[in-house]
Every structure is written in structure tokens, then in C-alpha cells.
Amino acid sequence: MEIALTVLIIAVVLLFAAQFAGTRQDRSTPRRLAEIERRLQLVMDHLGVVDERPAPPGVREHLARGEKLQAIKAYREATGVDLRTAKEAVEAMMGPLR
Known part of the structure; x- marks a missing residue:
């Protein structure tokens, strides 16, 4: 035992x-x-x-208006990723817009 x-x-x-x-x-x-x-x-x-995949809804529109924080928020809501990943993704999307 x-x-x-x-x-x-x-x-x-x-x-x-x-x-x-x-x-x-x-x-x-x-x-x-x-x-x-x-x-x-x-x-x-x-x-x-250049990555031609479409961005989640609203992200490009916010970026076009210069609303980076709103774009990050929209990206997080659409994809469910964490803040850091969303920030990096949105900043990568900003490249062609500059």
C-alpha cells in the first residue's frame, strides 16, 4: 500500500x-x-x-483620417489579438499610407 x-x-x-x-x-x-x-x-x-490583404473593417478609414488609436482599437475588435500585436499590425499598414 x-x-x-x-x-x-x-x-x-x-x-x-x-x-x-x-x-x-x-x-x-x-x-x-x-x-x-x-x-x-x-x-x-x-x-x-506589399501585403494586399484587405484590412479589417474600419482600420484603413481610421488611418486615412489620422486616427491611429481608433484604428488599433478597430483592429483588436475585428481580430481579437492583443494590444501589442494590433499596434504592430496597424503600424505596418501605415507604411503605404505615408
């Missing part, structure tokens, strides 16, 4: 350790993805490649 309980406790501790390690890695994923996207945008800018 004691052996089974000991094995069970060790298994639970190992599961918690594995879960913690996975969570720590997941927290760095958005930051790493944002860095990859930033670098990709630099390469696209250098090569003169």
Missing part, C-alpha cells in the same frame, strides 16, 4: 512539473512569434513587397 501511494505521489509531482514546464514555454511563444513577424516585415519592406 505504501509503495503504491509513493508511486502515485511521484507521478503527480512529475505531472505538475511537466505542466509547469509547458506553461513556461507557452508564455514565450507570443513574444517569439511577434519577433518573427517583425523580422518578416523588415524583409518584406526591404524587398518592396
Whole structure:
């Protein structure tokens, strides 16, 4: 009985350790993805490649009026991304408008 309980406790501790390690890695994923996207945008800018995908509704209109904050808000509402990602995306869209 004691052996089974000991094995069970060790298994639970190992599961918690594995879960913690996975969570720590997941927290760095958005930051790493944002860095990859930033670098990709630099390469696209250098090569003169323009992304022709349509912007979410209202974003280009706000940018045309110089309303950057409203454009970021509209982008977040349409896509559900976090503030930093929305800001970077809107700033990338501002390139052709400058």
C-alpha cells in the first residue's frame, strides 16, 4: 500500500512539473512569434513587397483620417489579438499610407 501511494505521489509531482514546464514555454511563444513577424516585415519592406490583404473593417478609414488609436482599437475588435500585436499590425499598414 505504501509503495503504491509513493508511486502515485511521484507521478503527480512529475505531472505538475511537466505542466509547469509547458506553461513556461507557452508564455514565450507570443513574444517569439511577434519577433518573427517583425523580422518578416523588415524583409518584406526591404524587398518592396506589399501585403494586399484587405484590412479589417474600419482600420484603413481610421488611418486615412489620422486616427491611429481608433484604428488599433478597430483592429483588436475585428481580430481579437492583443494590444501589442494590433499596434504592430496597424503600424505596418501605415507604411503605404505615408
